[in-house]
Amino acid sequence: MRRFYVVTKDLHLYFGLFISPFVLLFAVSVFFLVHAWIPGISRETTVRAVEHIGLPDIAYTSTGGDQVEALRPVLGKLGVSGEVNFVRRIPKEHRLIVPILIPGRETTVELNFETHAAVITEHRTSTWDALVHLHKMPGPHNANIRGNSLYIRLWRWLADSTVYFIVFISISGIYLWAVLRAERRIGFILMVL
Numbered sequence: 001m002r003r004f005y006v007v008t009k010d011l012h013l014y015f016g017l018f019i020s021p022f023v024l025l026f027a028v029s030v031f032f033l034v035h036a037w038i039p040g041i042s043r044e045t046t047v048r049a050v051e052h053i054g055l056p057d058i059a060y061t062s063t064g065g066d067q068v069e070a071l072r073p074v075l076g077k078l079g080v081s082g083e084v085n086f087v088r089r090i091p092k093e094h095r096l097i098v099p100i101l102i103p104g105r106e107t108t109v110e111l112n113f114e115t116h117a118a119v120i121t122e123h124r125t126s127t128w129d130a131l132v133h134l135h136k137m138p139g140p141h142n143a144n145i146r147g148n149s150l151y152i153r154l155w156r157w158l159a160d161s162t163v164y165f166i167v168f169i170s171i172s173g174i175y176l177w178a179v180l181r182a183e184r185r186i187g188f189i190l191m192v193l
Contacts (some may be wrong), residue, residue: 005179014170015165020163043126050078051117060089060096060113071098071111078118080107083149102151 054077059070063144068084075081075098089096094114100107110119177187 005176009176012169013153013174016169019162019165019169022158023166039132044162048120050120051115053118054075055111055113055116057113059111061093074111075100077110078120080111080120081149082107083130083152102149129163
């Protein structure tokens with residue numbers, strides 16, 4: 001039993017130290033998210049047009065993850081990479097609007113399947129804006145296409161492991177509090193407060 005206590009105490013300490021920077025970043029990013037104020041955000045945008053690009057019909061007709069995979073080669077030719085946020089289809093104009101996010105940059109690609117042309121609008125963002133973006137990812141919205149870039153797949157793994165570590169720290173903290181008789185009274189008072 002003593003060995004279990006020592007191992008739990010050490011894991012509690014080291015996991016807590018490991019996740020504390022991520023919890024702090026999450027807390028800071030929620031401040032900017034709630035107050036809609038992001039310092040140092042850039043308002044400069046660049047727009048470029050590309051004509052005569054090969055647009056496969058499957059990229060227009062498919063949906064969800066299949067559509068993202070069909071768009072990847074086209075986006076690669078256009079020099080655009082990142083997390084495809086969603087795909088908006090405009091049937092009357094035979095166009096797709098594809099916002100692509102990467103921490104520090106927002107790119108919108110408008111693909112016209114009639115003229116085989118693309119308009120790429122790029123907007124550089126600040127580090128704080130990137131934190132707000134990562135705060136919202138990987139969210140429950142558009143789950144069928146979420147995680148289609150390496151950045152978000154890594155962030156998803158990191159966010160999930162942080163949550164599991166927080167659960168462990170909470171449970172092990174309660175256990176350690178219950179085992180240490182000297183800390184029970186002050187711990188109970190702090191919980192009540």
